[in-house]
Amino acid sequence: MKEPSVLAQLIQSYARARKLNRGKQLHAHLISLGGVPSTFVANHLINMYAKCGDIHHAAALFDGMTQRNLVSWSAMISGFSQNGQALEALRTFSLMCGAGVRPTEFAFSSAIQASASFGSLAYGRQMHCSSVKLGFDDELFVGSNLAEMYAGCGSLIEARLVFEEMPWKDEVSWTTMIDGYAKNGNFEDALRAFKEMIDAGRITIDQHALCSALNACAGLKAYRFGQSLHSSVVKLGLESETFIVNALTDMYAKAGDMDSASSVAKKVGSDWNVVSCSSLIDGYVEMNQFVEALRTYVDCRRQGTEPNEFTFSSMVKACANQAVLEQGTQFHAQVIKTSFDMDPYVSSSLVDMYGKCGILKCSIQLFGEIQHASDAAWNSMVGALAHHGRGKEAVEAFHRMVAGGCKPNHISFVNLLMACSHSGLVESGLEYFHSMHKTYGVEPAEEHYSCVIDMLARAGRLEEVKDFIGRMPFEPNAYGWCSLLGACRTHGDVELGEFAAEKLMKLEPGNTGIHVLLSTMYASMGHWEDVKAARKLMRDSRVKKLPGFSWVDVDNKAHVFGADDPSHPQIKEIHEKLDELSVKLSQAGYVPVTASVASNLEEGSRGRSLHHHSERIAVAFALISTPPTKPIIVKKNLRICIDCHSAIKLISQIESREIIVRDNARFHHFADGMCSCGDYW
Numbered sequence: 001m002k003e004p005s006v007l008a009q010l011i012q013s014y015a016r017a018r019k020l021n022r023g024k025q026l027h028a029h030l031i032s033l034g035g036v037p038s039t040f041v042a043n044h045l046i047n048m049y050a051k052c053g054d055i056h057h058a059a060a061l062f063d064g065m066t067q068r069n070l071v072s073w074s075a076m077i078s079g080f081s082q083n084g085q086a087l088e089a090l091r092t093f094s095l096m097c098g099a100g101v102r103p104t105e106f107a108f109s110s111a112i113q114a115s116a117s118f119g120s121l122a123y124g125r126q127m128h129c130s131s132v133k134l135g136f137d138d139e140l141f142v143g144s145n146l147a148e149m150y151a152g153c154g155s156l157i158e159a160r161l162v163f164e165e166m167p168w169k170d171e172v173s174w175t176t177m178i179d180g181y182a183k184n185g186n187f188e189d190a191l192r193a194f195k196e197m198i199d200a201g202r203i204t205i206d207q208h209a210l211c212s213a214l215n216a217c218a219g220l221k222a223y224r225f226g227q228s229l230h231s232s233v234v235k236l237g238l239e240s241e242t243f244i245v246n247a248l249t250d251m252y253a254k255a256g257d258m259d260s261a262s263s264v265a266k267k268v269g270s271d272w273n274v275v276s277c278s279s280l281i282d283g284y285v286e287m288n289q290f291v292e293a294l295r296t297y298v299d300c301r302r303q304g305t306e307p308n309e310f311t312f313s314s315m316v317k318a319c320a321n322q323a324v325l326e327q328g329t330q331f332h333a334q335v336i337k338t339s340f341d342m343d344p345y346v347s348s349s350l351v352d353m354y355g356k357c358g359i360l361k362c363s364i365q366l367f368g369e370i371q372h373a374s375d376a377a378w379n380s381m382v383g384a385l386a387h388h389g390r391g392k393e394a395v396e397a398f399h400r401m402v403a404g405g406c407k408p409n410h411i412s413f414v415n416l417l418m419a420c421s422h423s424g425l426v427e428s429g430l431e432y433f434h435s436m437h438k439t440y441g442v443e444p445a446e447e448h449y450s451c452v453i454d455m456l457a458r459a460g461r462l463e464e465v466k467d468f469i470g471r472m473p474f475e476p477n478a479y480g481w482c483s484l485l486g487a488c489r490t491h492g493d494v495e496l497g498e499f500a501a502e503k504l505m506k507l508e509p510g511n512t513g514i515h516v517l518l519s520t521m522y523a524s525m526g527h528w529e530d531v532k533a534a535r536k537l538m539r540d541s542r543v544k545k546l547p548g549f550s551w552v553d554v555d556n557k558a559h560v561f562g563a564d565d566p567s568h569p570q571i572k573e574i575h576e577k578l579d580e581l582s583v584k585l586s587q588a589g590y591v592p593v594t595a596s597v598a599s600n601l602e603e604g605s606r607g608r609s610l611h612h613h614s615e616r617i618a619v620a621f622a623l624i625s626t627p628p629t630k631p632i633i634v635k636k637n638l639r640i641c642i643d644c645h646s647a648i649k650l651i652s653q654i655e656s657r658e659i660i661v662r663d664n665a666r667f668h669h670f671a672d673g674m675c676s677c678g679d680y681w
Contacts, residue, residue, distance in 0.1 A: 004037060004038050004040050004041050007026075007030075007037070007041050007044070008040065008041060008044045010026065011023060011026065011041070011044040011045055011047075011048050012044060012047075012048075014026070014048055014052075015044075015047055015048040015051040015052065016051075018051065018052050019052075020048075020049075020052035020053075020054055023045070023048045023049070023052065024057070027045055027057075027061075036061075039065065039067050039068065039069055039071075039072060042061060042065055042072070043069075043071045043072050043075050045058075045061055046058045046061055046062055046072065046075045046076060046079060047075045047078075047079070049061065049079070050075065050076075050078065050079025050080075050082060050083060051079075051082075053083060055079055055080065055083040055085060058075075058076065058079050059076070059079075059080075059088075062075075062076045069101075070101055070102075070103075070104060070107075073092065073093075073096040073099075073101055073103075073107065074103070074104060074106055074107040074110070076092050077089050077092050077093050077096070077107055077110045077111055077114070078106070078107075078110040080092060080114065081110045081111070081113045081114040081117065082110075084117065086114040086115070086117040086118035087114075087118060089110060089111060089113075089114035090111060090114050090115065090118065090120075090123060093107065093110075093111040093114070102134070103134070105136045105139040105141055105142050106141065108127065108130075108131050108134075108136050108139075108142050108145075109141045109142055109145045111127055112124065112127050112128075112131075112142065112145040112146055112148075112149050113145055113148070113149070115127055115149050116145075116148055116149035116152040116153065117152075119152070119153060120153075121150075121153040121154075121155060124146075124149045124150065124153060127146075127149075128146055128162075131146070137165070138166075138167055140166070140168070140169075140170060140172075140173065143162060143163070143165075143166040143173060144166075144170075144172050144173040144176050146159075146162045147159045147160075147162045147163045147166075147173065147176045147177060147180065148176045148179075148180065150162060150180075151176065151177070151179070151180025151181070151183070151184065152180070152183075154184060156180060156181065156184055156186060156189075159176075159177065159180050160177070163176070163177050169200070169203075170203070171197075171203050171204050171205070171206055171208075171209060172208075174193065174196075174197040174200075174203060174209060175206075175208045175209045175212055177193045178190050178193045178194050178197070178209060178212040178213060178216070179208075179212040179215075181193060181216065182212050182213075182215045182216040182219065183215075185219065187216040187217075187219040187220040187222075188216075188220065190212065190213065190215075190216035191213060191216050191217070191220070191222065191225060194209065194212075194213040194216070197209065205232065205236070207238050207241050207243055207244050208243075210229060210232065210233060210236075210238065210244060210247070211243050211244060211246075211247045213229055214226060214229055214244075214247035214248060214250070214251045215247055215250070215251075217229065217251045217255075218247070218250045218251040218253075218254040218255075219254075221254055221255050221256075222255075223255040223257065226248075226251040226252070226255065229251075230248060233248065239267070240267075242273060245264060245265065245267070245273075245276055246273070246275040246276050246279065248261075248264045249261050249264050249265040249275075249276040249279045249280060250276075250279040252264060252283075253279045253280060253282060253283025253284075253286075254283065254286075256283070256286075256287060258280075258283055258284060258287060258289070258292070261279065261280055261283055262280060262296075264276075265277070265279070265280050272300070272303055272305060273305060274300070274305050274306065274307060274308050274311060277296060277297075277299075277300040277305055277307075277311060278307075278308065278310040278311045278314060280296050281293045281296050281297055281300075281311060281314045281315060281318075282310070282314040284296060284318075285314050285315075285317055285318040285321065288321065290318050290321070290322045290324075293314070293315065293318045294315075294318070294327075297311065297315055306338075307334075307338070308340075309340050309343040309345050309346050310345065312331060312334070312335050312338075312340050312343075312346050312349075313343075313345040313346050313349045315331050316328060316331050316332070316335070316346065316349040316350055316352075316353045317349050317352070317353070319331060319353050319357070320349070320352050320353035320355075320356040320357065321356070323356055323357050323358070323635050323662060324357070324553070324558075325357040325358070325359065325553065325633070326553060326556050328353045328354070328357055332350055332353075335350070342370075342371070344370075344374040344376060344377060345376065347366065347370050347377055348374060348376035348377040348379070348380045349380070350366050351363045351366050351367050351370075351377060351380040351381055351384060352380040352383065352384065354366065354384070355380070355381075355383065355384025355385075355387060355388065356384070356387070356662075357633070358631075358633045358660040358662055358667060360384060360385070360388045360390070360667075363380075363381065363384045364381075364384075367380075367381045373401075373404070373406070374406070375401075375406050375407070375408075375409065375412075378397065378398075378401040378404075378406055378412070379409075379411045379412050379415060381397050382394050382397050382398055382401070382412065382415040382416060382419065383411075383415040383418075385397060385419060386415050386416070386418045386419035386422060387418075387422075387666050387667055388666070388667045388669065388676065389422050389423060389666060389667065389668075389669075389676050389677045389678075389681070390419070390423075390676075391419045391420055391422060391423025391424070391425050392423065392425070394415070394416065394419035394423075395416070395419065395420070395425065395428060398412065398416050398432075407440070408440055408442065409442060410442055410445060410447075410448070412442075413432065413433075413436055413440075413442060413444075413448055414447050414448060414451060416429075416432055417429055417432060417433060417448060417451035417452065417455065418451055418454075420432065420455055421451055421454045421455035421458055422458075422665075422666055422677070422680075422681065423680070424458070424459060424680050426455055426456065426459045426461070429451075429452065429455045430452070430455075433448060433451075433452050436448065446474070446476075446477045446480075447477075447479070449472055449474075449476065449480065450476060450477055450479045450480035450483065452468060453465055453468065453469065453476055453480040453483050453484055454479070454480070454483035454487075456468060457483050457484050457486070457487030457488075458483075458487055458490075458680070458681075460487070460490075460491045462484075462487065462488070462491060462493050462496055465484060465487075466496070475503075476503075477507070478504060478507045478508050478511070481500045481501075481503045481504040481507065482500075482504060482513070482514075482517075484496070484497075484500040485497055485500040485501055485504060485514070485517050485518075485521075486517060486639075488500060488521060489517055489520055489521035489524060492521075492524070492525055494521065494522070494525060494527070497517075497518070497521050498518070501514050501517070501518050512538075515534055515535075515537060515538045518534045519531050519534040519535060519538075522534060547562055547563075548562070548563060548613070548614050548636070548637060548638045549561060549562045549565075549614050549636070549637055550614040550615040550617070550618040550634050550635065550636040550637075551618065551634070551635050552618045552619075552621060552622045552632065552633065552634050552635070553633070554621075554622065554625045554626060555625075559618070559621060561614045561617040561618050561621065562614050563612055563613055563614050563617075564612045565614070565617070568621070570621065570624070570625075573624055574617060574620050574621050574624070577620040577621075577623055577624050578611060578612070578616065578617070578620045581616075581620060581651060581654070582611055584654045585647060585650055585651070585654070588650050588653070588654060590646065590647060590650050592611075592643055593641075593642050593643040593646060613641065613643075613644050614636065615634055615636050615640060615644050615648070615661060616644055616647060616648070618634045618636075619632060619634055619648060619651060619659060622634065623655060623657065628656075628657065631657070631658040631659070631660055632657055632658070632659045632660065633660045633662070634659070634660070634661045634662070635661075635662045636661060636662065636663045636664070637664060638663065638664055639663050639664055639665060640661055640663040640668060640681075645668065645675065645679075645681075648661065648668075648670050648675075649670055649673050649674060649675050650673060651670070652670035652671050652672065652673060652674075653672055653673035658670070658671045659671075665681070666681060668681070
């Protein structure tokens with residue numbers, strides 16, 4: 001048998017090269033010769049198994065040792081910690097202390113790392129106390145790991161205190177603080193710590209510190225600082241390092257500079273990885289560039305890069321934003337095929353996607369299949385119910401969410417208040433708004449105040465809206481003023497509507513919808529001189545009305561229609577269907593709502609103008625192009641008008657078809673002459 005020192009060197013070489021099978025063969029050979037010759041060799045075998053990821057054999061060898069020393073215990077604790085078995089690492093550390101073995105700083109470091117992985121702040125504090133008692137708190141490894149543990153458990157104040165008390169600091173300890181701040185969302189503190197590290201001098205800036213700083217820049221969208229870090233990366237020759245490429249891609253993508261993000265990601269050629277691809281895709285999705293996101297996904301697959309849960313989550317989100325159901329269902333199939341359907345990010349994105357594509361029953365079904373719904377999944381479900389006007393069900397879902405132990409966040413309350421607004425649940429909505437900070441610790445933001453304005457305004461409680469705005473801690477945003485202006489049009493309050501329009505014009509001078517809402521408000525009141533004045537103001541200001549258009553997906557193609565648009569190849573058949581519907585509507589008692597149509601048209605011409613609105617053209621096309629049993633889903637870029645709403649209700653009854661219309665605010669489900677909104681929208 002070889003000398004123990006020779007055996008140890010051989011085992012170390014297997015550990016470094018991750019040659020597990022060779023290590024096992026040597027272990028088997030030693031057993032055949034009578035067993036492992038010494039504790040010294042056994043310790044090296046434990047370390048080799050742990051480094052190669054075979055913690056089961058490492059533990060079996062450790063448990064079978066008749067004699068253990070400090071190195072044996074330390075190797076086992078480190079092995080458990082490195083292989084993600086934090087609880088076993090902490091249990092082994094306790095057993096070592098119980099056996100009267102005094103731990104070294106390295107054993108302490110491994111146990112502290114395990115506390116961080118396990119997320120046990122209480123145990124981490126005990127480790128901190130023990131390290132002080134044993135005099136290890138001045139050790140660099142122990143101090144860095146304590147700071148990392150506190151930061152990992154979200155206790156940044158204690159992390160900073162430990163860091164400040166360290167007698168000297170290296171790049172690892174500085175990076176620990178920078179990364180801790182960044183991962184806890186304290187991006188400004190992360191960049192401040194990075195600058196302090198630079199100012200401290202004599203510290204080597206490595207890729208880990210740069211990655212953490214770049215992640216903070218991504219979170220802050222600190223584009224200029226990120227560019228300066230990119231310059232440092234180039235100077236240090238780190239631009240080909242995978243971690244750096246991923247961090248730079250994410251930073252540029254979150255800042256909206258997709259050209260730079262794409263350039264950085266693709267510079268590495270065949271090494272293009274799933275992390276940088278996912279960052280690129282997510283960046284395109286956030287910039288509403290669906291085609292580019294899809295192209296990047298296809299390029300990713302062609303290069304052999306397999307998508308992960310974040311890739312699928314972003315692509316499903318893109319389909320949701322564009323309401324492209326066909327592509328969304330294809331991604332759903334790929335998600336199932338790759339077994340990502342139970343991932344919390346992906347499952348919540350799927351719930352959201354089907355809701356935004358109009359298939360609420362699929363959202364409900366998918367949500368019901370989630371075993372342990374995350375906060376994101378609950379928010380997606382409440383949001384889907386809200387957008388479909390199912391206010392009472394959204395409120396019930398919110399209560400189930402809270403009862404299940406999920407803490408609502410600001411998104412939860414935006415969805416909940418929107419649900420109350422769209423369903424006329426004003427009193428309930430006000431109660432939830434006032435309970436946000438008091439009961440749930442969520443500070444109301446601009447969007448929550450805007451939801452309350454919308455909720456009160458829709459209900460016609462305009463005096464309460466004025467009082468609420470007067471008590472707000474800040475001015476309403478554009479959405480709030482726009483909601484109020486729309487309500488003034490509906491409820492005929494010209495004076496308040498003009499006030500809201502004035503405020504809105506200051507916030508968004510290029511918003512064409514302001515002039516249109518003013519004009520239609522005047523028209524609905526019969527103030528035709530004011531209508532002319534509003535339209536003259538539009539002409540003088542060179543403001544062009546945003547054209548209304550609707551689209552419907554048939555045979556994997558989006559067919560887009562504008563009002564009186566003659567460009568579609570089947571326009572003759574569409575007009576024939578519209579004429580047929582016009583006759584049937586008249587027979588069913590339909591009377592056009594012409595009050596808001598231009599005053600310079602004759603009454604008959606006004607009716608014909610409404611007859612050719614884009615949503616009605618899209619419905620007519622879908623009726624002649626899809627099977628009679630298939631629901632029709634129409635998307636519209638503007639709010640559906642009152643007349644089209646009345647007409648489509650009757651069309652759903654005449655044609656015995658379910659018709660779903662998604663306008664710029666919500667979904668309308670038309671069936672059997674009724675709408676899911678109950679004529680409240």
